[in-house]
Amino acid sequence: MLALDIRNLNKAYPNFQLQNVSFQLEKGYIMGFIGANGAGKTTTIKSILNMLHIDSGEVLILGKNIAEHEIELKQEIGYAFGDIDFYTRSKIKTLTDVIKKFYKNWNDETYYNYLRRFKLDENKKIAELSTGMKVKYNLALALSHGAKLLVLDEPTSGLDPVARDNLLEIFQELVVDGEVSILFSTHITSDLEKCADYITFIVNGQIVKSSEKEEFIESYRLLNGKESQLEQVKDQLISYKKNSFGFTGLIHSKDFDPSSEINAAIPSLEEIMIYFSKKEDSYV
Amino acid sequence: MNVAISNSSDKPIYQQLFEQISAQILKGELESGYCLPPIRQAAQELRVSIITVKKAWEELERCGLINTVTGKGCFVAEFSPDEILQIRNETVLKQMVSDASYYKSFGLSIEEVVELLKKIY
Structure with a gap:
């Protein structure tokens, strides 16, 4: 069963467009959604939540079309964006009392558990919260109504390493019984190396690849060679950097001939992102 | 069952899991019938x-080290001593294949490799 099924999403803005964005998330797994700033992560996430009008395409959540079943599906979705910018003069307590009325399955016990875990004081005003605390408050709200799908936009940015680690631990706890699925966008790729099952990579409004994490990483190789070897592979490289010791470049594993003498290593997610962004630059 | 994972290792994590668990099974530290x-x-x-764990478990199953009973879990398989020997040799051989190509890249002959191995063994 698919928790999330996105098919051929298109949305054009004057200077940017999502083109045929499609990917699927199996129920019970964690997917990391990566891409540079402005690549289309938030636009995609907003489309998933029916927060903007898409030009064409379909978003199915737990098998149902979000555009047709929005009210019903929103009960099943927990979502969090980095910031809260409404009712900033209210206390956490007051705001929660308003929000919880919208959810049939709101669970106070779970909510207070998360408040304790995140060390949030419900008598504080929203305006008094630090960035990290706002993120945590948002997550506490998202996690307290028994959501089956969590859609989180950069939940870890603004959090310190300890808080990030705690959050990833919570994510893994949530998926243990296979009922909850998580899609989260990030540009902190080390978070994903630990806990994500799937990676979806978006560059300039188009999905470059969406697959299991290990398969994702394995499908690229980072080459390290002498300048004289560059010519052999130059045409196949996604992008490369030259320096006085030679060159380093990223290549699709299928394009690389392992019998060549060029040193090839398995790249990190971060390296993959960097070389893809260099490719974009070279077109400009 | 003891497992220590290194995030900085070059080896994929599922492989680290597979290697460590298979070694414990082959050495008899995890007995047959042990439930993973x-x-x-x-x-x-x-x-x-x-998915990382799933891959490691699948690899263990493919090598005949564990059996999956649907709905119950994964259990360490039963082996005769001969089978253990065979699986052990296959596992070691896999590692040797990559080591051998490394030695060859330096132009070492098999005799030289054996001599060197004797020194450290």
């Missing part, structure tokens, strides 16, 4: 992704 933790629980405790 469920995939999702192991992933949570080890702080790795679910």
Whole structure:
């Protein structure tokens, strides 16, 4: 069963467009959604939540079309964006009392558990919260109504390493019984190396690849060679950097001939992102 | 069952899991019938992704080291001493293949490799 099924999403803005964005998330797994700033992560996430009008395409959540079943599906979705910018003069307590009325399955016990875990004081005003605390408050709200799908936009940015680690631990706890699925966008790729099952990579409004994490990483190789070897592979490289010791470049594993003498290593997610962004630059 | 995962190692995590668990099975530290933790629980405790653990378990099963009983879990298989020898040799051989190509890249002959091995063994 698919928790999330996105098919051929298109949305054009004057200077940017999502083109045929499609990917699927199996129920019970964690997917990391990566891409540079402005690549289309938030636009995609907003489309998933029916927060903007898409030009064409379909978003199915737990098998149902979000555009047709929005009210019903929103009960099943927990979502969090980095910031809260409404009712900033209210206390956490007051705001929660308003929000919880919208959810049939709101669970106070779970909510207070998360408040304790995140060390949030419900008598504080929203305006008094630090960035990290706002993120945590948002997550506490998202996690307290028994959501089956969590859609989180950069939940870890603004959090310190300890808080990030705690959050990833919570994510893994949530998926243990296979009922909850998580899609989260990030540009902190080390978070994903630990806990994500799937990676979806978006560059300039188009999905470059969406697959299991290990398969994702394995499908690229980072080459390290002498300048004289560059010519052999130059045409196949996604992008490369030259320096006085030679060159380093990223290549699709299928394009690389392992019998060549060029040193090839398995790249990190971060390296993959960097070389893809260099490719974009070279077109400009 | 003891497992120590290194995030900085070059080896993929599923392979680290596979190697460490298979070694414990082959050495008899995990006896036949021992029940491996469920995939999702192991992933949570080890702080790795679910699919990573799944891959390691699948690899163990492919090598005949564990059996999956649907709905019950994964159990260490039963072996005769001969089978253990055979699986052990196959496992070691895999590592040797990559080592051998490394030695060859330096132009070492088999005799030289054996001489060197004797020194450290």
